[in-house]
Amino acid sequence: MGDNRPMIWNFTKMHGAGNDFVVLDGVRQTIEMTPERARALGDRHFGIGADQILLVERATRPDADFRYRIFNNDGSEVEHCGNGARCFVRFVHEQGLSAKNPLRAEIMGGAILVLDESDDQQVTVDMGTTRYTPDALPFDVSGLATRQQARDTLYEFPLDPAPGLPRSVELSAVAISNPHVVQVVEDTETAPVAVIGPMLESHPRFARRVNVGFMQIIDPHNIRLRVYERGAGETLACGTGACAAVAAGVRRGLLDSPVRVQTHGGVLTIAYDGQNLRLTGPATSVFNGQVDIDALTFSMALSR
Structure with missing residues (x-):
């Protein structure tokens, strides 16, 4: 017989200077993100509502502490989000995933971000190098x-x-x-x-x-x-x-x-x-919640 139990995801709603996120712990729970699920979570009328969905995963390389993935509310996965990176390190510390500071996070494309949470509630992200061609x-x-x-x-x-x-x-x-x-x-x-x-x-x-x-x-x-x-x-x-x-x-x-x-x-x-950019700003947790992701995604499909 199939397993009909609901797939419940724990999440935290956060924002960095008003840029808002649904943040998911993919270390202690199984998160299989799809474009449909990202759109459902990010929808401001039928879902939780967010500019982006942030996913914390185990690192895939030895020089990183975690893997940092970002999904836009249209379902597309993107390479980087600076405000999200500040929320990422705040989430990791608040959730007890690591006490390490600064943290090193790998992002899509292979770059490593250095994330530093200071005592004044500000978070600084070493954004790495830029290119102009x-x-x-x-x-x-x-x-x-x-x-x-x-x-x-x-x-x-x-x-x-x-x-x-x-x-x-x-x-x-x-x-x-x-x-x-x-x-x-x-x-x-x-x-x-x-x-x-x-x-x-x-x-x-x-x-x-x-x-x-x-x-x-x-x-x-x-x-x-x-x-x-x-x-x-x-x-x-x-x-x-x-x-x-x-x-x-x-x-x-x-x-x-x-x-x-x-x-x-x-x-x-x-x-x-x-050459290098450093971004400093706030990162705020708003609330924690749970969502039945399959039920939400299904209801979103019916509403369209």
Whole structure:
């Protein structure tokens, strides 16, 4: 006879500067994630609701303490999430999975993150190195006009005609395990994020889609930022997006490290030495719960 017992998953709802997550312990419970299950968990109307689903697993390599996996609420698995990384280390410590600090976490693509939880409730993530060549995203730049600004190459990207939109935008390309483009805007509050964001995010020139940042420079150490995330839409904060914006700004000669990044969800601090990025910000546990994952996934399928 088959086993008809419900598959109950324990989870914790967390957020980092308003970027919210469902976090799952895949060390002490069996978690077999699928795109359908990730979509069900992330759905804000019929599920728990989250920008991303974070999964803690046993490390697969000797130089890491844990494996860190990230799923967008559209079901896609992605390489990196900076705000999620801060919640990851806070979760590991709160759940008693490890008392080690800092922690080393392996992410998709083979990179290792160093995660450090300080005594002031802030968490710092060593985001590793960045790359700025189009093939690192990948980004098909054939036929695009370019210009050099300090150490950065800007790509003139033509936009589809639409009322109120410019004919083109200038983009910096930044890869931090996951792909980003960044543009400078006069005012993040009036920037057409909801139009240009999805237009670029799924453009055929970006084979793996792309995260789209809109950066307003206040002064060399302060910016405002909105990010339209690949597979999640606009979020209250994006850690890798903040890092990409600061790296692009420093390379363009517009910013000096460290930089305070004001998002709709809170403040992040980015330090950049020209090669490595360090992201510091809050990580908060909101509540713990349980979910019958198969029942939730089935009910989601019926509702569509």
